[in-house]
Amino acid sequence: EFSLSVIRVLSSNLDTFLRGLCSMFHSGALGYENSKQIMTATKIIMTTECKKPEG
Structure with a gap:
């Protein structure tokens, strides 16, 4: 079972x-x-961590 915290650490x-x-x-x-x-x-992770660049 994959937890988000484990994948967050891996990522x-x-x-x-x-x-x-x-x-x-x-x-x-x-x-x-x-x-x-x-x-x-x-x-x-991508939608929460990958912020759009300013501009």
């Missing part, structure tokens, strides 16, 4: 986050449901 270091996703994918731990949860959480 603070994108390389670590991507390596973690790749290792889960290759180990077969990243099923369809987990993929959906990660996409949902990533979308939340």
Whole structure:
């Protein structure tokens, strides 16, 4: 079960986050449901953390 706080911590270091996703994918731990949860959480992070530049 992915919690938003875990993904928020991972997303603070994108390389670590991507390596973690790749290792889960290759180990077969990243099923369809987990993929959906990660996409949902990533979308939340992007909408809350990726501020539009001023201007």
